[in-house]
Amino acid sequence: MKPDPRPLALRFQRTVADAVLSLVNGFFDRYTGGRRRPAFFDVAATVPPLKALTDRWRDIQAEVDALLADGAQFPRYHELDPHIARISQNDDPSKSWRVFLLYAMGEIPEDARRRAPRTLGLLEGLPGLYQAFFSVLAPGTSVPAHEGPYRGYLRYHLGLRVPKDNPPFIRVLDRNHVWKEGEDVLFDDSWDHEVVNSSKERRVVLIVDVLRPLPAFPAAVNRWFVRRVIHPLYARQLIRNLR
Numbered sequence: 001m002k003p004d005p006r007p008l009a010l011r012f013q014r015t016v017a018d019a020v021l022s023l024v025n026g027f028f029d030r031y032t033g034g035r036r037r038p039a040f041f042d043v044a045a046t047v048p049p050l051k052a053l054t055d056r057w058r059d060i061q062a063e064v065d066a067l068l069a070d071g072a073q074f075p076r077y078h079e080l081d082p083h084i085a086r087i088s089q090n091d092d093p094s095k096s097w098r099v100f101l102l103y104a105m106g107e108i109p110e111d112a113r114r115r116a117p118r119t120l121g122l123l124e125g126l127p128g129l130y131q132a133f134f135s136v137l138a139p140g141t142s143v144p145a146h147e148g149p150y151r152g153y154l155r156y157h158l159g160l161r162v163p164k165d166n167p168p169f170i171r172v173l174d175r176n177h178v179w180k181e182g183e184d185v186l187f188d189d190s191w192d193h194e195v196v197n198s199s200k201e202r203r204v205v206l207i208v209d210v211l212r213p214l215p216a217f218p219a220a221v222n223r224w225f226v227r228r229v230i231h232p233l234y235a236r237q238l239i240r241n242l243r
Contacts, residue, residue: 017083017149017233018149020229021149021150024150024151024152024221024225025150025151025190027218027221028151028152028212028214028218028222029151030218031214031215031218032151032212032214037188038188039172039173039175039187039188039191040172040175040177040185040186040187040188041154041186041187041188042186043156043184043185043186046154046186046213047128047154047156047186047210047213049125049126049127050126050156050184050186050208050210051184052122052125052126053122053123053126053156053158053184053206053208054158054182054183054184056118056122057158057159057160057181057182058182059118059119059122060118060119060122060158060160060206061160061161061181063115063116063118063119064100064116064119064134064160064161064204064206065161066115067100067115067116067134068136068204070115072100072111072115073100073111073242074098074099074100074134074136075098075099075241075242076088076089076096076097076098076099077097077098077099077135079241080099080101080238080241080242081234081237081238081241082241084146086144086146087143087144087146088143090141094138095138095139095140095141096138096141097135097136097137097138097141097143098135098136098138099133099134099135099136100112100116100133100134100136101133101238101242102116102119102120102123102132102133102134103120103123103124103129103131103132103133104131104234104235104238104239105130105131105226105227105230105231105234105235106231106235107231107235107236107238107239108120109239109242111242116134119206123208126208126210127210128210128211129208129209129210129211130152130153130209130210130211130226131153131207131208131209131235132206132207132208132209133206133207134160134204134205134206134207135204135205135206135207136202136203136204137168137195137197137202137203137204138197138202139197139199139200139201139202140197140198140199140200141197142194142195142196142197142198143194143195144194145171145192145193145194146192146193146194147189147190147191147192147193148189148190148193149190150190150230151188151190151212152211152212152222152225152226153189153209153210153211153212154186154187154188154189154209154210154212154213155186155187155188155189155207155208155209156184156185156186156206156207156208156209156210157170157177157179157184157185157186157187157205157206157207158182158183158184158205158206158208159179159180159181159182159183159184159205160181160204160205160206161181161201161202161203161204162179162180162181162203162204162205163197163199163200163201163202163203165199165200165201166198166199166200167179167180167199168195168196168197168198168199168203169195169196170185170187170193170194170195170196171193171194171195171196172187172188172191172192172193173191173192173193179203179205189209211223211226
């Protein structure tokens with residue numbers, strides 16, 4: 001097992017956070033099917049507004065291409081969120097998972113406002129928007145198996161730059177999804193999943209998290225928990241770490 005690279009204080013914080021999230025996730029399980037909840041979802045049937053992103057994928061692709069060409073800051077993911085160092089940190093700097101943060105629970109980085117206005121314009125119209133970022137996985141880089149900590153959202157991927165030879169894929173439970181440019185996928189990030197890019201090119205996708213569709217009462221609990229707990233403890237940390 002790979003050693004945990006986080007400082008002891010961060011590990012303690014994560015332990016406390018995981019205990020709280022376990023209680024909240026258990027509450028959501030009453031409405032999602034628990035261990036029988038789906039891993040993948042139909043985008044159009046589950047969160048139809050996401051299709052507006054898919055339809056404009058070439059505009060989004062052009063914007064991220066410009067960011068990469070212009071040398072915009074794409075920090076390694078664990079530099080923004082130290083709690084994920086186990087799956088993001090790599091001794092080889094050429095094998096990195098880098099991100100360009102666009103939105104985090106109402107927080108919008110100034111760099112995103114200035115350099116990704118078209119993508120932001122599409123995102124800001126989405127109901128239930130939780131988080132969004134461009135995700136860049138270097139050639140020969142994989143993200144080891146893990147489970148997202150919170151069941152209050154679903155994760156959307158839109159392929160923007162995907163190698164055609166030996167294309168990368170994401171495994172969620174026992175199913176692999178191979179990305180293709182201009183194609184989307186929606187899945188439950190809290191299930192066990194991993195990413196493999198064995199190609200000789202980088203993989204670029206837009207990742208968008210949206211609040212999970214739920215009945216009225218758990219949906220209200222979800223919105224309250226994100227606004228009162230996750231936003232001050234997590235979203236603000238991401239913005240601080242960008243500076």
